[in-house]
Amino acid sequence: MTDLVPGPVPPDDEDEFRRAAVAFLDAHARPAAPQAVGWGVGTDELAVGGEPGRDEELRLVHAAVTFRRELYDAGFGWLTGPVEWGGGGKGPRHQELFEQIVQDYEIPSETCFIVGHHIVGPTLVAWGTDEVKDRYLQAIYRGDLIACQLFSEPGAGSDLAGVRSRAERVAGGWLVTGQKVWTSGAHFSDIGEMLVRTDPGASKHGGLTMLVVDMHDPGVDVRPLKQMNGGEAFNEVFLDNVFVPDSHVLGRPGDGWKVAMTTLGNERSTIGFRFAPVATDEVERLAAMIEHFGLADDPVIRQAFAAIAIRKTTIRWMAARAARGLAAGGEPGPEASIIKLMDSVNVTAVGKLAGRILGPRMMADTGEWGTYVWADLLLSAPSRRLAGGTDEIMRNIMSERILGLPRDAQFNR
Template identity: 45%
Template sequence: MSKDEFLASARAFLENASASRAADEQARAEQQESDRVALFSGSSDAEIAAAVAYQRELYDAGYGWISGPVEDGGAGYPVAYEIAFAQLQRRYAIPSKAPLSVSLGMVAPTVAQFGSPTTKARWLTALHRADAVGCQLFSEPGAGSDLAAVSTRAVRDGDDWILNGQKVWTSGAQYSDVGIALTRTSDGPRHRNLTVFAVDMHAPGVEVRPLRQMTGGADFNEVFLTDVRVPDADRLGGVDRGWKVAMAMLMHERSAIGGSSSGGSGIFKMDDLASWLGAIGRADDPAVAQAFARVYCGVTAAKAMRARADANLKANGVPGPEMSLGKLALTANLTALSDLVRLALGPRILADTGEERTFAWSELVLGVPGMRIGGGTDEIHRNTIAERVLGLPKETVARAATDTAEKEA
């Protein structure tokens, strides 16, 4: 099928799916009940159910994994088709896929890239059809930015591994079925002593505890692993070669996050922002106009960067270190948006007076600082860009030694 034929078919599907939802008065009424604007508000059961139902529609229609190999459950089209569909999909009223962002944007690509035939057969179709949901089990209380310092242990026991440890800040773990866990499997040199596993989140010994945020949401969780048994067939990559898998997963993560910097998220709809500023009587204020221009310019620049990243993805099939630019752009654009709404609203952002879309922005303002940490700190991304994109020299000899270890891992 040619690309034009593919897009024509996709357009017909999206128009039908969008029209069926537009006819649902109950859903529209529920959507209008709240004007909350938040980054980390926690996905409700209804939002999760809507995302899952829509993803199943997509998959059954052939759009759930467009560029995936046919033998693994994909549609077998070029990556360019996937990118084109993503751009087309943004024009339609569809449910938010935020509850599945980690599952589809990070877990599924990592399983596809490193999973054994057994793991792929068990999880790939299930993840892309949302029959299963995935999460990332990387960060720990003592190993966040320094990911190579994870202490969760995996010990070989015949054809299985026994996992013990604690993970933290795990998005969506409370409704996930599989978690990609980075573990320590030997006392060997740094970066050459780690192994990655696909862990059944319903297995005995897995405990999930939600973490409440200051915004009121509970997007994140602690996950405790106590004598969790994982088959060796569910190992991703080689033993003690997990650093390569972890880095690949982080590239997929940055690709998924970076897409929001260029307008993939509804909060960056510039026409809506302009109308809102007019509605609250702040559009004519020169300082507000300048703040709006900063957001507009940032989003426009991010779109150009995203297009370049998509071109690289089309050429190479996997995201590269330039995805760190997208993550930094998202942080910068969210900060600019936070500055804009605080300037435009003034004291009205501090207390709920019932006026529409005023106090509602407070959750976003409180959540923006968290984006400087989530998906890798800004400082880590700047180092990645400096060293791997711009080719600047390493900070120390020690970092050069670390790079050697990374290449060997």
Template identity: 40%
Template sequence: MIDLDSFSAEATGFLESNLKRCGETDAAWGSGPDGIELHGLEQRSDAEVAAEVAAARRWQAQCFDGGFAWITGPAEYGGRDLPIPYERRWRELEQGFAAPDRTALNIGLGMLVPAVFAHASEALKAEVLPGLNRGDLVGCQLFSEPGAGSDLANIATTAVRDGDGWMLRGHKVWTSKAQFGDLGLCIARTRRGDAPQSGLTVFLVDMHAPGVDIRPLRQMNGRASFNEVFLDDVRVPDARRVGAVDDGWSVVRTTLTSERAAVGSGSTTPGPRLLAGILRLARHTGASTDPLVRQQLADLYTRVWLVDITAQRVQAASRAGRAAGPEGSIGKLAHAGNLQRMSATVTAILGPRLGADTGEWGTYSWADLVLGVPGVRVAGGTDEIQRNVIAERVLGLPREPKGTA
């Protein structure tokens, strides 16, 4: 096995030959793009989004071909078979370079890969894992429905046997990335069971298949980053089933735990980047001399790095095929809380400049943070649901009483 220092030298060489280093100019006021990145919830035109997705896919493919896309993954699926510290070292090194934003690939990499890796047949793993890890396939998650969000077992989408495949029919909602998705991890009811969690099965749906109808949903910032997806007798081969028939709930649990870890993790959270932007804003406006703002900034700095360091460990473990535990909920809850605090801090610094675009660089763009944070607190399980998980599984408090219906 390559030692960590040789790996670092190889990774640095690869990064230097493909990307520019983050220079001093990036930290200067008025330089670089005027916008914030918030889990893909920020305002962008369709053309900008398409360009970002293309850049993300290109960079992911370069990383994959260079041996840096799935460092902890098994070699037979395109991984590098190296231990977690190598993944962490790669992330640290990559942060020093101007790498394209890979938010568009987060669901595929952070949720579909762990679910497929843990539950799918060998043939399905070989078919889709290299493509997902290389960015050739963009993943989305077809879980939520109009009547099933926190209470996911309440889904109404059905899958009925049809020869050597299944016929899926239903209505999914809030599906992020579906507009450029290739594969959707879909939960459907295959049997009515005694408990709502039984009789569910998970499939990988080809998002370009006949019967898949994707309709954008517009958010309060004007952007449509998620969609409704109608499945109108969509045929899915049995070979695209993930996990056993009627045992989809275990796949759901793997996916949701990985999702929480991914949302709160250092590799995907915009926390450190946003914090750097807020520090630059505070210096530019002079707010950094205000003792109250300084106190908020110091508090934020501590919290952001705490989440980042803790969650890097969780996500590396998840990408190495080990089930992430309830600590994913802690990371997600803490990350959402940090974003809420950042929102309050930029509001204190900018005041009315957040509400009206004066054209001044680096000011109005922070409205995206204020308008996007509520979505982050809901996506991937709401704050209340994360608190329930922590209360029951970490603190060992009595389980929430369930209704009798």
């Protein structure tokens, strides 16, 4: 193992930790400007829905990488990570404290790191070989590498065990060939966590293996997928005889389904755990819209909004509890499916209620503040019902693993 250099270790004492975090942020970020809150004040952008173009996205990635390296070198980049792999070894409380403090500062968006830091990274900790952990973990959390998740295929989305991308045994490793789809951030990623079939003769779930793939290999071809809202955050990825060494198998050959469950649990927890400035938060903006159009006393509107607000608060608390459990070394549980389902239901409900209030204003750009911007949210809402597993899959998991109901009948195809 090479020598890891995680940088200074922040203090354990909460008051000293807070002072250290504030000192770092004072030196490397600007205090957040007072948020303009209210209808018609400031930007009418929303935290959910819109996507930057590719050029703007790469600019944001560069800014995020620059800040992340400063953050990591100061000891705040991976607070809860294992010390032996470059983490800070702190408990979840320190991470929560830092996230509270950083809300008072303007820092670059770290959207490009979500998959690596919250989905792939924890999977490497749980299943990676020492070589993989040594080579990638510090680099991922410092921003030197960006990771993506190569799971879904044209014929294997909700039925993830149906993947057909294959890896064939060769001297020292595997040759990978196949196609993946709906891969967020593949166009700027350095490595990918990929589920492949390595034993066609084994059972559907037993013949799978998880690999770490070099996204810069000449056999990797990344192509953007344009969505109906104009965004290109997703990609399809083609792999042709890409070599992966044995050391880059997560777990053992045939453990792919177990590793995938760890990854998906992390993903579903992450979906609901997001903070947005009050001024661009979709639920806060919805409340302002209801007031602006004089509907605060409408009982139907009030009831619909109350359900949305309650779900959002519940999602945040459940996601925070799940994050604390993961930071303490726990495994993702079925609560991740609850979080994911509630989040997709809530974003859909927000779009529907906004449409009910705005009517044609939502789909016709008249220039009126706070109206057409909701079209992005409405058009992107279906993707939230698919990412991380469809709503139907989430309901099956909840019914079987939480309620103890019998599994669906299995039929031979």
